[in-house]
Amino acid sequence: RMLAVSRAEERRGDLGCWLLVDWTFVLVVAVVVTTGSAARYSVSATRVSEDPVVSQSAFSYIYNAAVVYRPDGKEWGLVVRCQNRTSSSDPYQVGPSVLAFVRGELHGDVPKFRSFGDEAIVFAPAGRADDYGTEDPRIVYREEDGTFYMMYTAVETETKAGGLDIRLSLATADEPSQRRSWVRHGSLFPDPKSALQSTKSGALLFGDPPHGNGTHVLFFGDSSRVPGLQVATSSDLRHFGIEPGLFLPVRESSFDSHLVEAGPPPVRLADGNLLFLYNSARAGFPSAKPGYDLQYNIGFAILDGEVCRVAVSAARIVRPCGWMFCAWSWNIGVIFSCCTAVDTCSRSQPNRWPFGSM
Numbered sequence: 425r426m427l428a429v430s431r432a433e434e435r436r437g438d439l440g441c442w443l444l445v446d447w448t449f450v451l452v453v454a455v456v457v458t459t460g461s462a463a464r465y466s467v468s469a470t471r472v473s474e475d476p477v478v479s480q481s482a483f484s485y486i487y488n489a490a491v492v493y494r495p496d497g498k499e500w501g502l503v504v505r506c507q508n509r510t511s512s513s514d515p516y517q518v519g520p521s522v523l524a525f526v527r528g529e530l531h532g533d534v535p536k537f538r539s540f541g542d543e544a545i546v547f548a549p550a551g552r553a554d555d556y557g558t559e560d561p562r563i564v565y566r567e568e569d570g571t572f573y574m575m576y577t578a579v580e581t582e583t584k585a586g587g588l589d590i591r592l593s594l595a596t597a598d599e600p601s602q603r604r605s606w607v608r609h610g611s612l613f614p615d616p617k618s619a620l621q622s623t624k625s626g627a628l629l630f631g632d633p634p635h636g637n638g639t640h641v642l643f644f645g646d647s648s649r650v651p652g653l654q655v656a657t658s659s660d661l662r663h664f665g666i667e668p669g670l671f672l673p674v675r676e677s678s679f680d681s682h683l684v685e686a687g688p689p690p691v692r693l694a695d696g697n698l699l700f701l702y703n704s705a706r707a708g709f710p711s712a713k714p715g716y717d718l719q720y721n722i723g724f725a726i727l728d729g730e731v732c733r734v735a736v737s738a739a740r741i742v743r744p745c746g747w748m749f750c751a752w753s754w755n756i757g758v759i760f761s762c763c764t765a766v767d768t769c770s771r772s773q774p775n776r777w778p779f780g781s782m
Contacts, residue, residue, distance in 0.1 A: 433743050448465035459523070463695055465726050465736055477527060478502065480539030482776030484509040485518065490561040490671035491601045492525070492572065500600060501527040502537055503561050503574070516713055521557035523576070525601045532662065547576070547595065547601040553611075556588060560675075563600065564689050568632050572600045573661065575626030575642070579610065582736035592623040592644055594662075611643070612656070612664050616650050627686040629732065635692065643690075647674055647683035655732070672734060673724065674700065679721045679740045687722070694755065696729040702738070 429707050443520035478486055479503075489506035511517035515603040528537040549555050556579035563574045571598055580589040591611040599605040613623055631637060642656040642664055652673035656664040672684055682705045690698035701724050709719035726736035 463697070465693075465699075467699075467724050467739070468643065469722075477528075478536050478537045480598060481506065481524075482541030483507060483524075488560055489526075490563040490574070491564075492563055494565055494572075495567065497573075499599065501525055501601065503563055503600065505559055505561065506545075507557075518556065520549050521559045521579075523558055523561055527601070545576075546601065547606055550608070553580050553589075553591070554582045554593075554660060562625070562627055562686075562688060564628050564630070564764075566630055566632070566637075568630075571597070572597050573628060574600075574606075575612075575628055575644075577624040590622045590624055590648070592626050609662060612644075613666065622646075624648075626685040627689045628688055629698075635696075635729070643671060643686045645705075646685035653684050653686055670739065673706075675738075677704055679724055681706045682718060684723075690727060690732075691731065693726075696730050696731070697735060698727040700725045700727050700734075704740075 431606040478489065483506040485507045486504050489499075489502040491502055493500045494550050505521050506524050507518040509515060510519050522545050522594055524540055525543060525546045526537040528535050530730070539772055542608060549558060552662050558578075559577040560576050561576045563572055567570050573594065573660075576593055576595060578593040586645050587622050588737060592608040592755065593611050593612065596609065597605040597607065611621075611623075612626070613621070613754045615621060623644060625646050627639045627640050629636075629643070631639040631641060638659060640658045640661055643653055644656060645653045647653075650670060654672035655667045655671045656669060658664045674680055674682065680702075685703040687701040687703050690700045692698055694742075701722060703720060704723050705718040705720045707717055720726055721740050722738050723738045725734045727733060728735040
């Protein structure tokens with residue numbers, strides 16, 4: 425999926441980014457910022473290609489991709505969540521999730537990624553803390569230290585409380601395409617008093633100058649612990665403190681009435697504010713999966729660029745519809761946004777779409 429952000433008050437250049445959504449179909453989203461007494465934002469989505477950008481692999485399922493990009497161009501591709509079926513008759517019986525690195529190339533203005541198998545795995549369960557899988561990668565490159573930061577979900581089985589222990593965790597790498605490069609830093613919110621946690625889906629916004637004051641902001645959660653998204657802050661990118669209250673609550677009788685979940689890191693707009701994309705769901709949409717009736721949607725909100733709070737109320741931009749999300753009998757009406765890649769091409773080069781760091 426591709427996200428294009430343009431500003432009405434200046435026509436010298438556009439800011440754009442690719443938005444990758446589950447099943448990796450490509451869409452364009454446009455945001456127009458108008459200066460004046462109050463800025464106005466218009467967001468829309470259009471499918472660019474009916475073909476998946478990732479279609480060939482040795483795994484049963486591939487989804488939840490994160491973009492990897494380094495400004496020197498030596499590292500770019502996707503880190504993709506992969507799973508294999510454990511039952512030939514039940515498509516919902518799957519093994520632990522692993523993460524694979526997939527190199528890509530441009531076909532015109534649409535990205536395509538190579539076929540891959542077990543040799544592409546760069547991150548996988550490594551102990552009891554994540555024996556049920558490593559999931560939901562969100563990766564962002566920090567130029568200040570030349571490091572890729574990956575927020576991921578570590579899922580543990582057989583906890584003392586008798587269920588899954590789901591913890592938002594951090595790993596870093598300087599060469600994300602190499603398995604040996606990844607270093608685990610553990611759970612971001614260790615809590616020895618709690619035998620069972622449910623934290624996941626972290627979107628990290630660096631607080632480095634010129635836009636920040638040294639405080640890094642993490643938007644996280646999937647409404648399992650509390651009815652909405654939360655914010656945590658850090659000065660060292662290792663220790664995070666959760667801020668009080670909800671950053672983005674679920675809303676009754678809305679497309680995000682059942683849950684909201686952090687999507688990719690926010691995108692800074694021409695006026696200094698931030699475009700925040702998030703995943704959401706509402707109940708009442710039965711599917712082929714027994715007992716499952718959620719419909720996922722992608723929403724957006726505009727955040728104040730200085731205080732990282734919602735400045736423009738959330739609205740939906742993408743919902744699962746048409747053949748690309750409903751053509752398979754096992755599809756359950758889910759569409760996720762997990763990553764973006766910024767494009768800063770000018771209008772004189774409309775077909776130039778280099779990856780940018782997010």
